[in-house]
Amino acid sequence: MMAYTGKVLRIDLTTGKASTEPLNKEWAKEYLGGKGLSIKYLYEELKPGVDPLSADNKLILMTGPMTGTIVPNSGKLAIAAKSPATGTILDCSIGGHFANELKYAGYDAVIIEGKAKAPVYLFIDDDIVEMRSAADLWGKGAHETEHLIADALGDVITLAIGQAGENLLPMACISSELYRQAGRGGIGAVMGSKNLKAVAVWGSGGIEIPNIRKVSAALNKIKREDTMTDDNMWAYSDGTPMIVDLSQSTGILPTRNFQEGTFDQYKNINSDAVKGTLKAKKACYACPLACSNYVKKGKTEVEGPEYETLALCGSNCGIGDLEAVIEFNRLCDDYCLDTISAGNVVAFAMELTEKGIHDFGIRFGDVDNFLKMPGLISTREGTGADLAEGVRAIAKKYGGNDFAMQVKGLEIPGYEPRGSWSMGLAYGTADRGACHMRAWPAAVEAFGDIDPFTSEGKAELVIGMQDDNAVKFSAIFCDFWALSTERMAEILSMLLDREVTAAELTKIGERVYNLARLFNEREGFERKDDYLPERIYSDKLTTGATEGKLLPREEYDKMLAEYYQLRGWDENGIITDMKKKELNL
Amino acid sequence: MQITLHLKGPLKKYGDNIEPLTIELEHTQVKLREIIEQLEIPASSISFIQINGEKSDPDTVLTGGEVVVVNPRVAGG
Numbered sequence: 001m002m003a004y005t006g007k008v009l010r011i012d013l014t015t016g017k018a019s020t021e022p023l024n025k026e027w028a029k030e031y032l033g034g035k036g037l038s039i040k041y042l043y044e045e046l047k048p049g050v051d052p053l054s055a056d057n058k059l060i061l062m063t064g065p066m067t068g069t070i071v072p073n074s075g076k077l078a079i080a081a082k083s084p085a086t087g088t089i090l091d092c093s094i095g096g097h098f099a100n101e102l103k104y105a106g107y108d109a110v111i112i113e114g115k116a117k118a119p120v121y122l123f124i125d126d127d128i129v130e131m132r133s134a135a136d137l138w139g140k141g142a143h144e145t146e147h148l149i150a151d152a153l154g155d156v157i158t159l160a161i162g163q164a165g166e167n168l169l170p171m172a173c174i175s176s177e178l179y180r181q182a183g184r185g186g187i188g189a190v191m192g193s194k195n196l197k198a199v200a201v202w203g204s205g206g207i208e209i210p211n212i213r214k215v216s217a218a219l220n221k222i223k224r225e226d227t228m229t230d231d232n233m234w235a236y237s238d239g240t241p242m243i244v245d246l247s248q249s250t251g252i253l254p255t256r257n258f259q260e261g262t263f264d265q266y267k268n269i270n271s272d273a274v275k276g277t278l279k280a281k282k283a284c285y286a287c288p289l290a291c292s293n294y295v296k297k298g299k300t301e302v303e304g305p306e307y308e309t310l311a312l313c314g315s316n317c318g319i320g321d322l323e324a325v326i327e328f329n330r331l332c333d334d335y336c337l338d339t340i341s342a343g344n345v346v347a348f349a350m351e352l353t354e355k356g357i358h359d360f361g362i363r364f365g366d367v368d369n370f371l372k373m374p375g376l377i378s379t380r381e382g383t384g385a386d387l388a389e390g391v392r393a394i395a396k397k398y399g400g401n402d403f404a405m406q407v408k409g410l411e412i413p414g415y416e417p418r419g420s421w422s423m424g425l426a427y428g429t430a431d432r433g434a435c436h437m438r439a440w441p442a443a444v445e446a447f448g449d450i451d452p453f454t455s456e457g458k459a460e461l462v463i464g465m466q467d468d469n470a471v472k473f474s475a476i477f478c479d480f481w482a483l484s485t486e487r488m489a490e491i492l493s494m495l496l497d498r499e500v501t502a503a504e505l506t507k508i509g510e511r512v513y514n515l516a517r518l519f520n521e522r523e524g525f526e527r528k529d530d531y532l533p534e535r536i537y538s539d540k541l542t543t544g545a546t547e548g549k550l551l552p553r554e555e556y557d558k559m560l561a562e563y564y565q566l567r568g569w570d571e572n573g574i575i576t577d578m579k580k581k582e583l584n585l
Numbered sequence: 586m587q588i589t590l591h592l593k594g595p596l597k598k599y600g601d602n603i604e605p606l607t608i609e610l611e612h613t614q615v616k617l618r619e620i621i622e623q624l625e626i627p628a629s630s631i632s633f634i635q636i637n638g639e640k641s642d643p644d645t646v647l648t649g650g651e652v653v654v655v656n657p658r659v660a661g662g
């Protein structure tokens with residue numbers, strides 16, 4: 001199998017045994033790799049109803065067919081498991097250099113199962129796989145952990161968890177190279193539940209590519225003509241902070257727990273402000289776009305903050321102090337907290353406090369207490385004990401359910417659905433709860449030519465993007481490269497040494513998205529779980545371009561019904577037998 | 586008449602990397618589209634335009650004094 005190593009490493013933490021097995025070729029053809037293939041393995045291997053924090057859940061690290069090659073923007077890794085935050089399928093994407101090292105070590109994937117008796121970390125050094133004690137690392141942040149592992153092992157790339165993962169928080173993430181995160185759904189808690197502190201890898205092998213000279217020349221041409229172009233170079237010139245101004249001007253910048261869509265202090269946290277702190281640009285493996293900003297403000301240095309952090313931990317918390325947002329970002333990265341969920345949780349606590357529902361001792365714009373939150377939440381101390389469980393659990397205990405901004409238990413990212421109705425549908429139907437990476441229609445709707453305030457045509461728009469992204473995350477192209485399905489097919493044809501068509505890829509995308517839905521269906525999810533918080537349907541926004549706007553429930557229902565119908569699902573959102581047969585599910 | 590033009594991100598290069606650009610116009614009424622064409626900014630590279638903070642159409646007629654922001658396309662989210 002060209003481009004794949006054809007080998008899966010399976011590690012049982014309960015017994016301490018590692019073994020290898022061939023990659024399932026049939027599945028690789030139908031699901032490619034990354035998101036799709038890891039979901040396929042989980043669907044086949046996990047028992048329905050498995051407790052996400054039990055030894056029976058599995059953690060899969062999955063590369064793609066292009067990982068480790070010079071294909072632009074192919075350096076990411078998929079990490080998947082059943083989510084402790086939502087109970088749905090969960091796949092995350094992490095950048096950096098872990099994926100290529102894993103491939104060079106000789107593996108397309110690692111499947112980690114069971115639970116170690118005491119804290120351990122794994123060292124994968126080509127054929128040698130060691131389980132080492134992490135007794136000295138447990139209780140430490142991800143940053144120190146990575147440094148200590150590098151001291152012990154030398155040149156390795158590491159995935160690590162911080163205290164949030166050890167303490168099994170549903171918003172715990174996995175970190176790599178200090179500032180890269182597999183962020184959402186509590187993937188770090190799955191690692192913590194297995195007593196697994198880190199995975200370090202070093203590989204000395206290579207990847208078999210057909211006609212290497214011809215392929216290299218073709219890829220370099222593609223890089224020049226289709227990657228480093230106006231459509232993509234925003235990533236280099238600004239990176240995601242650029243979106244602050246776009247969201248502000250279109251009224252979709254979440255502000256004070258989604259009470260407003262504009263922030264009076266947005267200029268303090270926008271791209272120009274971030275650029276004022278820029279020290280260097282950084283990139284994942286094989287990426288010419290280098291979207292990442294390495295910044296320094298005051299005493300704090302961090303790679304970031306990305307748009308999501310600026311929106312959820314900045315405007316959404318009423319914090320217009322860039323230094324505070326950068327420091328919050330650094331703390332979250334070290335404790336391994338997802339900044340989208342953490343920002344939402346803190347904002348929710350602020351609103352509950354201000355409304356007199358429960359006093360968490362923090363109000364919008366309160367920088368001092370804001371900066372204490374990552375530590376308190378990650379260690380479950382003081383008010384952090386309640387906040388650690390996420391917005392849905394806080395609302396269950398104290399109230400405020402109508403403005404608990406989550407879907408399926410996952411907190412909402414940085415695009416206000418009342419000013420981008422298609423984003424509402426994208427959140428409602430995303431496979432891992434409220435997620436902007438399954439489809440990001442705001443780009444062509446709120447930020448483009450499509451009317452954001454109509455339900456017309458939105459189902460088709462969202463489905464197209466979801467399937468497109470499903471194949472992108474399965475082949476593993478970074479989503480910041482706006483490449484067409486035809487271009488993906490051209491590249492995969494070269495690498496796999498067989499003809500891959502755009503139509504085949506579109507079908508794979510649809511198959512992957514449906515398999516994720518099928519996984520969730522098996523866990524009991526259905527139409528009732530595809531709804532947004534009440535605030536979106538009934539509280540009008542009062543400022544900026546979205547003044548007076550909401551997303552009426554009947555319009556949302558209309559979009560959802562059309563979405564199910566176009567997907568070939570029944571009115572309850574259940575995949576029909578005909579669709580399953582069509583997609584070979 | 587004069588307008589202030591902000592070309593954002595990779596579009597800055599179409600204004601010699603100067604931001605903001607102050608543009609002097611001979612006529613009193615000019616369509617924004619004409620300015621964009623003069624600067625040779627491909628329409629396909631633009632996501633949306635703001636005039637005085639409001640999302641606007643490129644066919645809007647400018648009368649002087651406007652602050653115009655031209656945003657690039659973005660992907661991914």
Ligand code: SF4
Binds near residue numbers: 282283287478480481
């Ligand atoms: S664009 Fe950014 S996230 Fe994507 S591969 Fe490049 S550096 Fe990594």
